[in-house]
Structure formats: C-alpha cells, structure tokens
Amino acid sequence: MVLDNFKDWKMETFSILDKNGKVTNKEKEPKIDNDTLVKMYKTMVYTRMADEQALKYQRQGRMLTFAPVKGQEAAQVGPMAASDKGDWLVPAFREMAAMLYKGVPLQKLYLYWYGNEQGSHFGEGSHILPVNVPIGSQVNHAAGIAYASKLKESGEAVIAFIGDGGTSHGEFHEGMNFAGVFDLPLVTIIQNNHYAISTPRSKQTKAASLAQKAHAYGIPGALVDGNDPLAMYVVTKAALERAKKGEGPTLIEALTYRLGPHTTSDDPTIYRSDEEVEEWKKKDPIIRMYKYLSNRNLWNKEKEETLRKDYKKEIQDTFKAVEKLPAPTLDEVFDYTYTEMPEYLQRQKEARKAQAKSGGDR
C-alpha cells in the first residue's frame, strides 16, 4: 500500500561516555582544554549544591516555589562550554546550570526565585534572557535574536532551551520553522527529562524521538545522551559551527531526567515510581563527569572535598544575602512599566502611596 513506505524515523543516540565515565566512543572524544573540563564539572557541582540547598530553604519556608534542575546539569553545561562568550543563551525556566556557566551570579538566580525582578537583570552585554515561564515562547525570541545576529553579521549564535513538553507547543513550531526559513544561527536544545509536570513523554507526541521534529523544518536533528556532558559538547559544537557558517538551525534532543520534583509544589510520587528514579540516579551526570576527570587525573577526592566545602559556604552566604535584600518598593514595581512613566500612572502611584497600608505592606 502507498502509505507503507512511511515507517517511523529511527534515530540512534549519540554518546561518548558511559555511565561510569568511560569513553566508549574514542573517535568522537572532544579535545577540550583542562580548564574548561574542570569548569564544566565545577559548574555541575555548584548547580547541584545550590539547587539542593534551595530545596532545603524552600522546605524551611524561606524560599518560594522554584523549579529544581537536579539531574540535568550535563545537558546544560555541555552546550554552554561549546559556545562562545558572544553567543546568546535563551533559557526556559530550569536552566540554572546553563545560566551559572554563562556567568549569571547565583545571587541573581536566587533573587529571581525569591520573588524579585532584580534577579532578571543580568547586566549589559550578558547575552542572556531572563527565565521564561510561558512554554515555548522563548524559541521565537531566540529566532529573533538570531535574525538580528544574521542581519548585523555579528557572528553570534543563539542557544535556546526547551523541555520535552514544550515541543508540542505552537510557539516551538513557529520559531523553529522561522529559523529554518532564514537559515538563522540557532541551536535549540530539547531537554527531554521524560516528564512535563505529571505527563510522561509518551503522551506528549507520537513521534519516536523529539529530534526527528527537525524534519518538519528541513534542518538537522540529533538525539544525544543528555547526561553525557562530552556528547552534549560535541553535538552542540557541531551545530554552532553550522550556525555560524550560515547553514541554519539545528535541533538537539538531550535524553535526561529530572531527579527532583517539577517544582517545589509538585509531588512526583503521584506519577512515577521509585524504581524509575533509582535507575536514573545511576546515570547521574555528575558521577560520570567525576569519573572521567579522575581517570584523566584532573580531579580527585581532596579537590572534591575542598570544593564542596567552599561552595557550601558560598551558597549559604549568597542565600542569606538575598534574604537581607530589600523587597521591591512601590516605586520599583511602577517605574519599569514604561521607559518613561506616563502621567496617569504617576498619579496612580501617588494614589497608591496615599492609600491605607494593606496587610501585605511593610
């Protein structure tokens, strides 16, 4: 029959390290300088610790709702290590590792989740967009930045992140298609962590892989072990090269797993088994990278201990500093609505100031 030709696309998963950090794909092992390798590892550890610490604070009632990243560090650090300083980072909302690697101070990230917009001001030239909650919409922002880069011939590429659930959204489709049409320097990384809140990947789409969605846009797609930082590095590097040569966007699916809850409001035991989580814990990207570095004599137990001790203090100090920062003032929440405050809004602000203090005011 005529439709029988159209079997589903089969993709192989690209990887370099196995779960014990052994190189299984020698030929593809990237030549990354030692400093970068160590920076990758350190960022993964820092992220893990900051993330776990934030969860503790949240459980103590000192932190608001946030979206833990635990387990996905490699899928983020690999790509960022492969990128240049001028390249742009367009996150979804679970990209703490990517943002830290790219240079956002932890204090900003904590501040954002602590409920203060100042946490999204990363400074001029940072080339990072704020956390993006409305699913999928960031892909169109990324396409727009990539368009500007192409127009201005700035040589900057864009790395955008999205979740497995996000690929179902119309915004993802339009952004990827748009980037394809204009051969824009965009690399979109799908962190397939197997869930969108409670909804498993299998209910998100019938496609066997998310990487194959690239076909819809006539661009390359790659399926990668997302807990393998080297594999993520290599594939992103290749995609960035294409991007900068004007060959257009690439779609990368990183197979990974969210070890924690969706957000601190979520109870994952409702929808997944402990066994499943335990299986994935064995594939922890940090263990893998640790072993790889140890095997190459770039890392050891003593270094690890010192590092964790230093980080622990740094992270706790950072959070305490955040707790001490003043909450946004009335002026602050009004003043950025427009670049210049219109008259009527000024009056509303004055009126608000004159109003009785409410229960929430301090």
Add this chain to the structure above:
Amino acid sequence: MVLDNFKDWKMETFSILDKNGKVTNKEKEPKIDNDTLVKMYKTMVYTRMADEQALKYQRQGRMLTFAPVKGQEAAQVGPMAASDKGDWLVPAFREMAAMLYKGVPLQKLYLYWYGNEQGSHFGEGSHILPVNVPIGSQVNHAAGIAYASKLKESGEAVIAFIGDGGTSHGEFHEGMNFAGVFDLPLVTIIQNNHYAISTPRSKQTKAASLAQKAHAYGIPGALVDGNDPLAMYVVTKAALERAKKGEGPTLIEALTYRLGPHTTSDDPTIYRSDEEVEEWKKKDPIIRMYKYLSNRNLWNKEKEETLRKDYKKEIQDTFKAVEKLPAPTLDEVFDYTYTEMPEYLQRQKEARKAQAKSGGDR
C-alpha cells in the same frame, strides 16, 4: 561529523494519471465505480464553472471578495470521493469543490461569499464545518471532531484541508500532534498550491516537502500529485482506512496550483510569471480527468456540451436567486450571539431599532 547523518528526507510523488489522463501506474489504478468517476468529473466541472462565473460577477460588482479554487479541483474531489457519507469535512476557505462534492448546495456557498451567514448553515447531519478563515485553526477543530468520533466509536473519520502556508502555523502543529497522540481518525490534506497570497512555498519552510512534517508527529506522510484525482483518491482511501482501524492520522501533501488570484482583491501578476501559470495550465486536472473518462468511454463531447449548458443555467439561476434573497435583518445579526438572548442584548437591539436609519440601512 555527527550531524552529517541527518540529510533531508526525500519523498517521491505518488501519481497514477499523467497530464494527458493516461494511466502510468496501472497497478495502483483504483477500482472506482463508473457513477462515482462521473460524479467526480462533474463536480470538478461544476466547481470550475461556478468559480469562473463568480469571478465574472465579482468583476461586475455583483459579488464580494472571494477565494477562487480554479486548478485545485482534483485535490479536493479525489479525497471526498474516497470518503463515506458519515465522514466529516473540515475546510479551510478554498474548498468549493470538496464542499460541493460533499453535498453543500452552490446557493449556500454563493450566499456565504455574498456576505450572509445563512450560507454557513448546511443543515443537521451535514458533517461539514463552515469556511474557516483564521489560518490553521481548523486543524484543531478537526482533531476535536475526530476525538469525539473515537470516544463515541461512531466510525466516522475527518478530512481536514489546509494550505501550504497554513503548515507554518502553530495551530497546524498542535492539531496534528494532538491527533497523533490519541491515534485519532484524521486525514489532513495540505493543498500545496505553491503560494500563500504572494509568498512562494520556498519561503514558507526549509523542509523539502510539506508531507515530511508528518515525521514530527510520528505519523505517515504522503506526497501526491494533487492534480491527479485518482492518485488523491487512492492515497486518501488508504489514509481513511488507517484512520478507521484506529491507527491514527495521516498527512497528505497534494501538489497543485492556484490558477487564479488568491482572492478577488489580489493581483498575482505582481509575484508570479505568466510562463509559470501557463506551465500549470497544461496540468489542468479537468483536462486530465476528461481524457481518462473518454479513454474509458465514460464521457464524450456531446455529454460535455449538454452538461456545460445545463450547469451554466443552473449556476446563473443560483446566483440570481442569491441576489434576491433578503439581507440579514437586525434581528438575525443579534439573535444568534447566544442560544438564548440575554436581557441586555435584547435592550441593545431595541435601542438600535430606535436609532436613526444609518446610511447602510435600507
């Protein structure tokens, strides 16, 4: 390099008749009963004549803006002939041939384009949605009908139409993906007529074919000569069978061409050459079907002449009847806002009645 594996998908175009109506693919020639073959042809002719006549009326100032279908008749009649009475038709806005085949009286279609909502009331059990202008949105309606069919086990499938331009829209993506996830009985036919208003297909997406977008949803896609009514019949039939067996949706790209303007407000000479149009005129689906039927002794010149004479009168009478129909009353434009008129709207209607006659009133 790791990305080199992902070459663009190549699809072959499925066809049965060549442009002279000769069967080039004997093995796939469908066994369609003679009455149906003749009905297919007649509908194509009827559509062509009604369409051309409407254009004349429009140029005379008697008809409002409408979207001519000329050249795309086979891409619509093939699928409808392959479907059952209970199957649903979800059109975009250029599906006159499909709607006529499915049983919508020409008067309704004329009435709609003449600017009267009564033209969208096709009667209980018609299983046809009204013309849909907001690009892409109908695909989600089609998915919803297909969901209902599956839930109720009614055995009804849905045929949805969309343009090449429409495939760029987020609504297309979401609807197709949704249908894929639930294995819904949906057949979506992309009429790739090579333009979206002035924008050529090449600027719509970088994908080599639109059919390959099926991969994004893990469903079959087929590329078909859309000016070949038999090929369209065969592929749609296969897709409908899959649908009804619970195997899920199919995406069919029909390669065709809009011989007329986008709408009567459009001047296609701005964006395409006469040569291109002439090339496509040679592939006219009506010529092709005529020759196929003649070769099979199902049709001849005399029949053609009588048919055209009858149709001409019928079409003219229909339009004149439409011209004589009363315009929607004030009551009519208010009364269907809700199933029961709320009090305040009733009052607005009374107030409007009491207002001065405006220039537009008669």
Add this chain to the structure above:
Amino acid sequence: MMAEMTLLKAINTALHEQMEKDDSVVVYGEDAGYEGGVFRVTAGLQKAFGEKRVFDTPISEAAILGSAVGMAVAGLRPVPEIQFSGFMFPGYNQIAVHLARMHNRSRGLYKMPITIRMPYGGGVRALEHHSESLETLFAHIPGLKLVIPSTPYDAKGLMAAAIQSDDPVIYMEPKRIYRAFKQEVPEKEYTIPLGKAKVVQKGEDITLVAWGAMMHEARKALKELDEDISVELIDPRTISPIDTDTIMESVKKTGKLLVVHEAVKTLGIGAEIISRANEEAFFRLEAPPVRLTAPDIIVPLPQGEHHHMVDKERIKQEIKKLASFEE
C-alpha cells in the same frame, strides 16, 4: 443532605455529578487526567470515568481549546482546563475567533456547550504568569459567558449551570480561596442560573460589587468595619452577561457605588459597571463611583505583589471615604 466542603471540592463534586449525569461531558487538559490537575480540581475523575473521558493533553492550549470546538460540533460537552489563566493566551485565538462565534456564524447549526475552567488571581506568592486576572479579555468578546464563583455553594451550582449551558462559558476559579474556607453545600445536584447576581448583604449607604477572592476580602472588611456604614454587598457571580439590573437597583437606592477587583484599573470590569451606572442611574448617583483595583502595572513577582493587590484594609478605607463623601 448537606456536606461541608471547600470551593475546590465543590467544583470537583460538580464535575463528578455532571459527568455522571451526562456521558457527553469530557474533562481534559495539561495534567488534568491521571494526576487530577496541579490543584487536584479534577482528582478522581479519571478513575471514575476512564481515560477516554478524562485525559491529559500535550502542552498545547490552542489544541485544547480548538479541539473543544470540534468536540462540541460533534455532540460532546467538553470541559477543558487551562492550567493557569495566564497561559490561556496561546489558546485565545480559538476562544475569540471560534468558541464565541461558531453558533452565530453557523446561524445556530453548531452550538458550543463548552466550559473552560481556569484558576486565576493573585495573592498566592506564585511564579510569573500565575497570578493574572483577565476577566476583561473574556467579557469584551460577544458570544462568551464568564462566570466567577466566590463560595463553595455558588461554585457547585454555577458549574452545573455552565456545563449544561449550550453557550461557551469561561469559568474562572479564584485559586486563592480554593481551600480558604468551607461551607455547607447540598449533596444533590442543583444549578444557579447564569446571569443572576446575588445580594450577599443588604445595605443602604453604599453598593459594593466584588467577586472571587475579592468578595472574600470584602466580607472581611465589612466584618471589621467599626463605623456605622450600611453596605449593600453584591456578587455578580456571572461577569458576562452581568446582571446590571440587580446592581442598578441597589445603586439607585444607595447612590454610591464601589467596585472592587483584582484586575488592573484601565478597562477592568469596574469601567463597564460604572458606565452602565451612568447610563441607567446617573441622576441617582450621589458621589463619583469608585474603582478599587490593581494599578495599571504588570503583576509583580511575589516580593512586590502586595503593591498590586487589593485587600480588606484598602476596602475599608474606600468604604469610609465614600461614606463620608461630600461634594
């Protein structure tokens, strides 16, 4: 028989009852099936009615709402959930161009018995886009109905009426009071007619109109009010079409109107209520009608959210100001 329940439980109960009663009712949305929704409003439904009638969808608001149009055309009564009202935007195209119009454009052939549920409103220290009050974006669109309950009793009866309505209903749920208090609610099914306001408390001096979580704040304010001011408290319950008659009857009596809402001021529902008061009760107004609302700014993140909120203190203050108003 009565049962004590929260507003959330009342909605859940109504969904159970309506699904039980009518096979054509289907409930779905992101995480609305297996898990029963991020707030658990749809908890237990999939177990009771199966995966076909209660299901999870991909993250696709346009598909969620667009498919509802198709389902309605084919004879179902879909009750889709939008996870938070701030995420309705990608599906707003379907709401504005189809749900609201299909009945009219098909001249009655296709009814749209769809109830779109969405939690809304602030004050829960939530993430960005989780605190919006978007009533206006629905009330401005002809062809839609908009319902907001403020008590468990109303929530249950309004949900029953919404699901039974042949018109599309947006059912906004004040998530801040999902579990704030309990109320005795009849165990058997009942409906509260759409388009009918409720006079919550009779009064002579001021007409106070509020709904959702603001009704709760208003009640608290009135309870704490020391002054001898007689406030008539009205809950429209249906925001569109709004029951102007009940409100205007009160305004004609009190001469003073205070509208309280969580949404921003400009073109919030308050603007419409005041304009109607002008049209229908102008010469009975004894003071300029007052809007107590969020200012025209973007909902701040939780640390700054109180600058955006209306609460009982602010309501008390406005009541006093209005009561003592002199030209």
Add this chain to the structure above:
Amino acid sequence: MMAEMTLLKAINTALHEQMEKDDSVVVYGEDAGYEGGVFRVTAGLQKAFGEKRVFDTPISEAAILGSAVGMAVAGLRPVPEIQFSGFMFPGYNQIAVHLARMHNRSRGLYKMPITIRMPYGGGVRALEHHSESLETLFAHIPGLKLVIPSTPYDAKGLMAAAIQSDDPVIYMEPKRIYRAFKQEVPEKEYTIPLGKAKVVQKGEDITLVAWGAMMHEARKALKELDEDISVELIDPRTISPIDTDTIMESVKKTGKLLVVHEAVKTLGIGAEIISRANEEAFFRLEAPPVRLTAPDIIVPLPQGEHHHMVDKERIKQEIKKLASFEE
C-alpha cells in the same frame, strides 16, 4: 515643503524615512516584503532597503511578534505587520506576556522598541475576521502603548514617534480611510508626541471623542449638522496611555460627553473614558455620558454589517439627543 497624500501613503512615507534614518529599523510580515503588503503599505521598502531589512515571513503570528522581542533584545527596532487585526490573536501571547513585560521584568535591561502595525476596522465589505476593532485588548494591558491615526498628517508623525519610542507600540491603521482623502503633509520628518490628544474643533455644548475612521464620520456629521450645537471634537490619537487631561478639560467645560467607537460597547474604550470622567469631572457632568458604539454582537458578514456600524447619521442623532437632554 508639503506633499498631498493619503493616510496610507503617509504611513508608507514615514516607514521610508525611519528606515532611511536608522539602520536598526526592520519591516516584515506576511506578504509585507516583496509585494509590499496586501494593502501596499510597505510598498517599495524592500527595493529600497533590501531583503534583509524588509521581508516576507511564514504564516506565523507568534513567530512574527516573538521574533520581534528577540530582535529588540539584540538591538533592532522591528516594525512587524499583522495582516489584519483579526489575525493578531495567535500572536497575542507574545504581545501580552512578553512585549508588554520584558522591560519591567528585566528591570530595564531590555527595552522593547517595537511597533506592531495592523489594519483594523469595518465598513469595507470584507471577509470574516477582517473588520474587527480590538483596541481594548491592547489598552487593557499595562506596558503597551496604542496609537490610532485619523489623518495623513497624524499618521506620519505618530508613526515616526512610535518607531522612535523605546516602548512597544501597537499602531492600528483605520483601513477604511487608507485612501479616503488626501491632506497636505510636510515632506520632512516630524513626530507627534505619543499620549497627546488633539482638539480637532473647539466647542461649548458637547465633547465628542472619536478616533480612526469614526473621526472621519464625526467630522462629516458635524458638517451636516443643521442645528446650532457647538461640539468640541477630540481625537485622542494615542488610545493608551490616553490623554485624559485634554478630554476632561473639555468635559468640564461642556458638561456633556459622547464617545464614539467602532468596537463593541461592553468594555470598549468608551467605558474607560466615561469612568475617568466620573473620577475627574463627576460634578461637572450635566447629562449621562453617552457611548455610541457597535452593539455587543459579532461583526456580521458584509450584508449585515451596517447593523453593527456607527455612521454619521447615528452620530448626528446622538448629538441632537444629548444637546437637548433634560433631566
């Protein structure tokens, strides 16, 4: 130097000038490049400025507006076109959740100097979804500006100001008067400040506020008005933030307010203007303020469209009624 031009030509000229002046301005949309738009508003731009700065896009309103956010972040001044305002809905997510908010949520780091152009309004016997007036959906959203010109002169100066603004501006074009008349317009560049209304005609008895094509109808009505009624005619030009001061000054003088708009009545801009008149000029009002608008129904297809429209006859009638109003 002056040149005679239509409103459409004035916009086209402004686009030319601004693109000439500033390399970071880019113009794009469905059919906006090669063909110069379905109305030819962007005609000639691609030829003049190349395919990179003036281009056609796929049919993707979310991508058109979402990419504008990204372009703005990266230093461009995008001027995207939405082909008809009725097709903005699929891009409304980007408008409401990003364009309007990015400056605030990044605490000033990322400005959004974006001008979204869209033809709007009825009366042109167009297809479905080609005649909507959706001002409210923009004016209700904090962080956006909304501009509507009613003359060629204003169109050019407002477009220049919109493009130069660091805030996102929705620029709605009354397509019905694209080519309805010509006006002398300065050949050299000028701007008209956003947020400033224009008193089109001084008067003493009634304040009439109208914009876009309705301003044109209002002028015709006043020209034909036989009665000796002195009407002060005000064109806000910027609908958000609206210049309340100019309007209220007039209302305080005349005591009578008539707002005319094409959009439906409920929560149309009229509701906001009247509410502000209540807040700022209540005791100067001598008659209930009047909204003359479309009724709260779905825009009918062309054969029934006149039932939905406001025109000069209806304006004259309301003026007379209001002038002779007695309690």
